[in-house]
Amino acid sequence: GxxxxxxxxxxxxxxxxxxxxxxxxxxxxxxxxxxxxxxxxxxxxxxxxxxxxxxxxxxxxxxxxxxxxxxxxxxxxxxxxxxxxxxxxxxxxxxxxxxxxxxxDKLRVLLISGAPNQGERVWRRLLKADPSVELVHFTILRPPDKDDLTPLSELALIQFPVRTLFQDKIDQFDLIILDQFDDSTRLPDAYLANIADFVRQGGGLLMTAGPEFIGPGSLQDTPLGDILPVHVPVDGGLHEQRLVPELTELGRRHPVTADLPGVTPSGTDWGPWYRELLGQTPREGSETLMSGPTPEGGRTPLLVLDHVEQGRVAMLLSDQIWLWSRGEGGGGPQAELLRRLSHWLMKEPQLDEEQLDAAITDGTLTVTRRS
Incomplete structure (x- = not known):
């Protein structure tokens, strides 16, 4: 026929x-x-x-x-x-x-620095240099509970628009970065709960934590603490000595940290930091990618990632990554690490832990899985 x-x-x-x-x-x-x-x-x-x-x-x-x-x-x-x-x-x-x-079209990032610090310059340079990122940055120049008689007109360029950022327009951002930020009377619990809900509904949150994290007004004692993957005890939670961050076994495989410059078969050749927080055991299901030494000779989490409902959270338990940008002890891959970290938080598929990739060659579909 x-x-x-x-x-x-x-x-x-x-x-x-x-x-x-x-x-x-x-x-x-x-x-x-x-x-x-x-x-x-x-x-x-x-x-x-x-x-x-x-x-x-x-x-x-x-x-x-x-x-x-x-x-x-x-x-x-x-x-x-x-x-x-x-x-x-x-x-x-x-x-x-x-x-x-x-x-x-554009990734919108909100960066809040709790005080002027060396690290915020690293963040600004990184995010300003990324053409896919639109950055909104505020630095708290003086806590509201501190009065040194400096006229407000000489202290603040603009008023910190708390309601606008954390209620009216919070859903316009893809990522919120809290850099050495505490909550000593700055944000009502309702706004901190809004940040937690922002994450649960699909947003990204990155926290870089230093001594302020275990002081009065610690964010771990607010509604935001419910979504953080690591908590740090107030007593004995700060460790100050020379340390070199290392990748965990998972960190050597995870796309955020795998193959970072300076990673060697036996460790890293990165420069030192001098301060870290001694976090408790991270939340079940979270991912510890970097660790530091404890005074007892063990290891403590330094970089922890977690999925929270539809969103993502990352915690860096040190405020010293800026030392790498200054070349301390040979420096380290701060720009590449922070770039990957911010894009993982904004759900860049190439950085997902579980990834399916498909390619068509000569009419044949090939599917590759990474896990």
């Missing part, structure tokens, strides 16, 4: 699309063979990784426009399939697979 064949073609597909928007794809289904039905329709199914399958009836032989939502950064794998034609010999060309990379 005479052979009939149905073919699905991708006419146009963008390599990139903005996260939160749709990617517009043009396809066409053709029925090949003698005397094709000019008014025929066919079911076109669309499968998007991580999303629901959809199906629609389309006219055969005419270009069709599809709009596919892109809801995360990184690659989105899309499979298209035309329903088979009755009696066709093979349906291998009824399917087509494509990959569209989701890119963010």
């Amino acid at each position: 005479e052979e009939h064949d149905r073919r699905l073609r991708i006419l146009e597909a963008p390599p990139y699309a903005i996260v939160g928007k749709v990617a517009t794809i043009r396809v066409q289904i053709d029925d090949l063979g003698p005397d094709p039905d000019r008014g025929a329709t066919a079911e076109l199914r669309v499968h998007r990784a991580g999303g629901p399958d959809t199906a629609r009836s389309v006219a055969v032989g005419e270009p069709q426009t599809l709009e596919v939502p892109i809801d995360h950064a990184g690659p989105t794998l899309i499979e298209l399939e035309a329903a088979p034609l009755p009696g066709e010999v093979s349906d291998v060309n009824n399917r087509a697979t494509l990959r569209i990379n989701g890119v963010r």
